[in-house]
Amino acid sequence: MFAKIASSGLFGMEAFTAQVETDISGGLPAFDIVGLPDLAVKESRNRVRAALKNCGFSFPVSRITVNLAPAGIPKEGPIYDLPILIAILCATEQLDIKAEKCLFVGELSLKGEIQPVRGLLPMALHAAEQGYEQFFVPYENRAEASAVRGIKILPVKTVQEVLDHLTGKIEVEPADAHNYEQPPVRYADFAEVCGQEAAKRAMEIAAAGGHNILLIGPPGSGKSMLAKRLPSILPDMTFAESVETTKLHSIAGVLPKDVPMITQRPFRSPHHTVSAVSLSGGGRIPKPGEISLAHNGVLFLDELPEFPKATTEALRQPLEDAKITISRVAGTVSYPCSVMFVAAMNPCPCGFYGHPTKRCICSPTAVSRYLGRISGPLLDRIDLHIEVPPVQFDQLDSKQKEESSAEIRERINRARKRQQRRFGDSGIGCNARITPERLQEFCVLSQEARDLLKYSFEKMSLSARAYDKVLKIARTVADLDDSEVIELSHIAEALQYRSLDRKYWDQ
Numbered sequence: 015m016f017a018k019i020a021s022s023g024l025f026g027m028e029a030f031t032a033q034v035e036t037d038i039s040g041g042l043p044a045f046d047i048v049g050l051p052d053l054a055v056k057e058s059r060n061r062v063r064a065a066l067k068n069c070g071f072s073f074p075v076s077r078i079t080v081n082l083a084p085a086g087i088p089k090e091g092p093i094y095d096l097p098i099l100i101a102i103l104c105a106t107e108q109l110d111i112k113a114e115k116c117l118f119v120g121e122l123s124l125k126g127e128i129q130p131v132r133g134l135l136p137m138a139l140h141a142a143e144q145g146y147e148q149f150f151v152p153y154e155n156r157a158e159a160s161a162v163r164g165i166k167i168l169p170v171k172t173v174q175e176v177l178d179h180l181t182g183k184i185e186v187e188p189a190d191a192h193n194y195e196q197p198p199v200r201y202a203d204f205a206e207v208c209g210q211e212a213a214k215r216a217m218e219i220a221a222a223g224g225h226n227i228l229l230i231g232p233p234g235s236g237k238s239m240l241a242k243r244l245p246s247i248l249p250d251m252t253f254a255e256s257v258e259t260t261k262l263h264s265i266a267g268v269l270p271k272d273v274p275m276i277t278q279r280p281f282r283s284p285h286h287t288v289s290a291v292s293l294s295g296g297g298r299i300p301k302p303g304e305i306s307l308a309h310n311g312v313l314f315l316d317e318l319p320e321f322p323k324a325t326t327e328a329l330r331q332p333l334e335d336a337k338i339t340i341s342r343v344a345g346t347v348s349y350p351c352s353v354m355f356v357a358a359m360n361p362c363p364c365g366f367y368g369h370p371t372k373r374c375i376c377s378p379t380a381v382s383r384y385l386g387r388i389s390g391p392l393l394d395r396i397d398l399h400i401e402v403p404p405v406q407f408d409q410l411d412s413k414q415k416e417e418s419s420a421e422i423r424e425r426i427n428r429a430r431k432r433q434q435r436r437f438g439d440s441g442i443g444c445n446a447r448i449t450p451e452r453l454q455e456f457c458v459l460s461q462e463a464r465d466l467l468k469y470s471f472e473k474m475s476l477s478a479r480a481y482d483k484v485l486k487i488a489r490t491v492a493d494l495d496d497s498e499v500i501e502l503s504h505i506a507e508a509l510q511y512r513s514l515d516r517k518y519w520d521q
């Protein structure tokens with residue numbers, strides 16, 4: 015006897031429909047799963063056998079062959095338990111249902127409870143596109159795909175519940191995204207940061223042009239405080255951005271239970287003990303890393319020199335390409351990771367190198383060893399450097415009202431609109447992503463600006479790379495000033511954000 019039940023699978027970001035074909039024939043009892051299953055899928059046999067018995071069915075004493083089609087794509091994880099069990103019941107005529115338009119995914123416990131799975135959102139999007147009408151999903155995943163249109167998401171807790179629904183005994187209530195309307199997350203606000211005008215200005219420029227930024231300063235000067243407030247001034251997420259970011263969280267299995275869709279820009283701040291794989295992505299069963307979970311938002315590495323060089327080195331390519339590619343036996347998968355990269359660090363081990371009043375107790379070699387822990391290529395990916403000086407007492411004490419994030423954001427939205435108009439459909443999203451060959455075209459300088467740049471280039475002995483960065487930052491400063499031509503003052507300000515190169519790294 016033969017039965018076919020639809021399920022789903024993931025290969026990188028993409029979902030595919032998997033058909034679970036089951037054949038029951040005479041001969042010696044056996045239970046084989048074919049079609050590129052991984053170890054977790056092979057172990058399905060034990061779970062399905064136990065779950066069937068514990069749900070009161072008999073396990074066929076025959077030769078069972080399960081084929082997961084298409085055979086060319088690897089099948090990963092324990093998500094096929096439920097469709098395999100349903101297919102066996104149909105093939106042995108213990109269950110008589112029409113399920114052509116239904117999909118099933120779920121890991122089973124030995125008692126027949128359905129456990130949550132990763133990657134439901136891309137699967138549901140794909141299933142809806144393919145014309146499937148009902149998707150049986152683990153109850154724990156119920157919010158996840160509920161915003162997908164055109165397909166009923168049926169959250170189920172046990173095998174019994176699935177069978178009762180299929181045979182018309184009960185009706186499972188479909189998940190509805192409207193049930194999960196949550197109050198918007200409130201970011202910390204820039205109004206809470208006293209003084210620090212220069213640092214705030216640098217954060218504004220970084221946000222306006224999508225530039226990566228490094229904050230250097232003594233402990234307690236407010237570096238972490240400033241970084242955490244960055245998402246509050248970034249433009250709203252578009253719907254397409256939301257879907258992509260949510261997909262990545264879904265695939266990583268980290269989407270909270272009651273969140274159907276991520277609508278706030280993510281802020282990820284992994285600890286320095288994070289492994290290279292958890293940071294960039296990969297692993298035996300590939301998963302998006304922190305950098306992809308931060309997609310369309312902010313990746314913040316606090317205390318940058320504490321991260322092992324090998325870990326941060328792995329970020330270089332993904333930061334450059336805005337995607338990370340992982341090689342697999344069956345081909346490569348890639349996850350997007352378009353992030354604003356923000357890093358913070360003390361200038362030396364004791365933290366007071368260059369401090370106006372406190373004395374640094376580190377030897378010059380200790381200082382340079384400390385700074386040397388940051389790899390040059392990573393430093394190369396950072397457009398802006400800013401020194402965050404210690405806060406003055408009278409700044410903390412002042413009654414002056416600080417500008418709110420909403421006010422800053424208005425200027426940033428305007429500058430971003432300008433960039434959108436300029437770049438059109440060239441594929442460049444923001445100033446930070448201007449390609450070297452198009453730099454001249456988009457960064458038109460006034461004569462004075464050009465003269466200053468030439469003079470500084472020679473005086474500061476800037477590298478060619480630093481030159482590109484100064485131009486891009488000046489482009490953003492001009493955009494904030496609503497000017498298409500880059501003027502003298504724009505270049506002058508942009509040059510400030512490169513001065514730390516020479517102070518600390520002698521680049």
Ligand SMILES: Nc1ncnc2c1ncn2[C@@H]1O[C@H](COP(=O)(O)OP(=O)(O)O)[C@@H](O)[C@H]1O
Nearest residue numbers: 206207208210232233234235236237238239405
């Ligand atoms: N400019 C500031 N305005 C208000 N509070 C500040 C400011 N700078 C620092 N603080 C206070 O000091 C604390 C430590 O700041 P933090 O951001 O952790 O410093 P850092 O990361 O530079 O070591 C903050 O939680 C905040 O309470």
Ligand SMILES: [Mg+2]
Nearest residue numbers: 237238239316
């Ligand atoms: Mg800190």
Ligand SMILES: [Zn+2]
Nearest residue numbers: 362364374376
């Ligand atoms: Zn020191």
